[in-house]
Amino acid sequence: MALRISSWAIKRPLVPIVIFVGLVVTGLMSFSRLPINGMPNVNIPVVNVSVFLPGASPTEIESQITLRVETALAGIGNIKHITSNVTDSVSSTKIEFQLGTDINQALSKVRDQMIGIKPLLPRGSEEPMIQSIDADVVPILTYAVQAPQRSIEQSTLLVDTQISRALLAIKGVAKVQRQGGVGREIRIALDPVKLQSYGVTAAAINDQLLASVQNLPAGRIDSAGQETLIRTLGAPTDVVSLQHMNIALPGQRFVRLADLxxxxxxxxxxxxxARLDGQPLVGFAVYRxxxxxxxxxxxxxxAVLKEIQANQPDVSFTQAQTLVEFTQDTYHAALWSFIEGALLAAAVVFVFFRNWRATWITALGIPLSVIPTFLVMQWLGFSLNMVSLLALSLVSGVLVDDAIVEIENIMRHLRMGKTAYRAAMDAADEIGLAVVATTVVIVAVFVPVSFMGGVVGQYFIQFxxxxxxxxxxxxxxARFITPVLAAYFLKPFDEAHAPSSWMSSYRRWLEQALAKPKTSLLIAIGIMVATVLIASRLPTDFMPFEDKSQSTLQVELPTGSRIEETDHVLGLMTAVLRKKPEVQSVYTVAGGADVDTNIDGEVRRASVLVRLKPKSERDVDVKTFEQSILQDFAAIPNARISVLNENGSKALTFSLASSKPDDLAQTAGALETQMRGLPVLKEVSSTIPLPHSEYVITPRSEDAARFSVNTEVIAEAGRVATMGDLNSNLAKISLDGRQIPLRVQLNAGAKEDGVMIGQMLVPNSEGVMLPISAVADINFSAGPSSILRYDRQRQITLEANLNHATLGEGLDAVEQLPALKNLPKxxxxxxxxxxxxxxxxxxSFLMAMVFGAMVVLGVLVLLFRTVLQPITIMVALPLSIFGACLALWVFGESLSLPSVIGILMLSGIVGKNGILLVDCIIETIASGKSRHEAILEAAQQRAKPIVMTSMAMIAGMLPLVLGFGAVNAFREPMAVAVIGGLIASTALSLLFVPVVYVLIDDFEQSITPKLRGLLTLEK
Known part of the structure; x- marks a missing residue:
């Protein structure tokens, strides 16, 4: 079958050259504009709904807010999961939609549903906060603001105003989250004894301030022929004026605020x-x-921070954490690996060709193929990330594949004494089908696979x-440029072409294999069985560990711990860490905050960011360092300290869910205990709700009815007195150009005495003041500190880090635990x-392999117009998987995402060997040769380009395996799998493909002509 597009290009050389010059220029422009990231963007549509009810316990919030929110949102279409996190005062519900859902439409539907249930939410709850989650899960940068001459409050103001506003104006910054710091407020600390004597409540004082402390417009008048505005000025201009403000009391009395x-x-x-190396300061995290x-x-x-620092010399910024440094290292390492691979591939070509002209013509295919690819990547919205750059690094040897086949065939014609022009014309079109077929097979595998769903599918798309x-x-x-350059730049030569020793040995081995086809087939089947056995023994993991020169620790103290206690523990940890020679800086944050809502979290939780020196300047890797410090931290009492991965969680996590909270807690507790006994796990923990002490006010219905006091009034009185009202209900005065809130609450001494709760006054419907104890019972109790929910059921998450084991080994061990094997219904x-x-x-991998094999088989059937012989070509696939699994096992690599992508890549590229052989056998038989002679002649003719292309691909990937540095962990498993698969498929397919061809051809000849016609397309 002749494809004469190369002849057309040789006759009109300027047309393809001009086209490719244009593609190279636009490709270079696109390359400079492509974003550089660590990993492909995984765009999961998520909307978060947060409702804040100050002072409410998790149990109350779950029943009064969370359940109503979940019920209202469950009817929205395309929802994948609904998860809720309920803590003191906060209900946070995340709605994860199916991939591909329009986030704007989803956000609009969520808002509509929340409008419908707003009247059902309890009085006192703040306006629901509804937002789509556009930012990454973890920040890409974290900075500490060092300003020794400023107070923490002044540094907080700097971050909240100047820094945050300036950074949020940057395109690509989704969120700036302050860490540490305090805001300014006017605190009105009331004396409970004076409140009782004057017969007034904290809530009543707060309401009076809210109504009076404000400046409001009062209309306008026309005076003396001009329009004049009227203003009502009720807000004090300073604290002293506020102190002298009168508060109305029952019986038309009043008292100064300062007297209360x-x-x-x-x-x-x-x-x-927040602290950096133990020094208190304010920090901020930048989310992309x-x-x-x-x-x-x-x-x-x-650039923005440098400008701020130039304008304010007393302020400096220290980078406490960064993901960008590793991203840049990965980017530069990938580019160098690509260049090294391209040079090695060119060197392999020269070793085989021994011709400089043929070498540079072949090697030119690498940049001419890669640079235009950047144009399409920009059009598709891709970035230069670890996956896409790895794809280019792995494919550097593949890109000369077609050119090698073209040039080798042209040089074979040159040895016949033809001119370069005639050799190019004859040879290029002669090999056309095989060249097109090898490329179409690769495309047929990767294009459909790229549209797989799920998070993992997002990685497959860009690769x-x-x-x-x-x-x-x-x-x-290969079809347009290589033949043109060969026709006009190669020189004719008369070189004796004696068969090499390895070619003679190969011919002998092939003849022996053909002489005993059934024995050869049994050997091939044995190799396939060995593949299954090796693959089943490979450890499994999702991502290989990367040393990014930083470590994240999670700290948890017992429930009820104060922030001062948490900060003290962090101080002990900092002292230990600063003694380690590997440590560059220690950044601690006591008190958690919800990443999505920025609402304050539990003060008993904390995080520690440890930035290490570059890998070249330390003797231990991050994992060894983490094991060492955890042993040192064991001496710190009442603190649970764990290592987190780059996603902010432990290595192994799974959850249990149930509508029966007691069954759930009992099962999770038993499972956690059994997990602690597994040697492959360490730092085992769970989200089983810990008991949180609380005072419970229970109104006595008879007394409450007799005195006309309702539950809402009691709750508001307690909340305002102990915490202050909602931020939206606080009065504000203008000081120093800012609106400062007035927080009304009992003084610190009164809030520490639980007895004072019963003495707090509440008004009845007639305005008469009564102590809470007159209408309600007050008891000390305990409730859950937090509640997690998953798809409208209670959820408990169990997590652990791995102790010298892979994720697959950890999961296998957990699967065998009795508590998990005997889960309640x-x-x-x-x-x-x-x-x-x-x-x-x-x-996804199994689906991709099956689907890819079917697509490849379908393409080969269409190209060769027969059903049976394409099966011959497919023999290379299981042979390559054998080599890939064996290589992974020998090098101690796990079956992880990069190695799986490598095996998937093999399914596309290893078919080329069979295509070249089978195509040549068919053409040789068509020329009049017997089958045996055609097989031997085709094998000898195609063995060299097959070995050359495989060697070039292997050489192109060698830098990925032999490269040094912390950025090699993701690339190495993929390259190992591909190189192992190429070696095995090349060596074995040269023997087994001809044997299978004979067996299939014999079968085809043995069936009836009618059936044979069904298996062959009309020619």
């Missing part, structure tokens, strides 16, 4: 404390929007389409985190 308590210009209660470039965002953030696009361009180069288990992605990865 202290009026203090101070700071708000501190719920977070999912479509932005990490590197570009980091550069612009640095698969990048490989497919680059391969298509390599086909265009009321409890169900589901994977989360990397465990969920691991299962999704293997499901």
């Amino acid at each position: 308590g202290d009026v203090i210009d101070t700071t708000a209660s501190q719920r977070q404390i 929007s999912k479509t932005a470039s990490e590197v570009s965002v980091e550069k612009e953030v640095q 698969g389409l990048t490989v497919a696009v680059a391969t298509v361009f390599s086909l265009f180069v 009321t409890v169900k288990r589901f994977d989360t985190g990397d465990a969920e992605l691991l299962g999704e990865m293997f499901d």
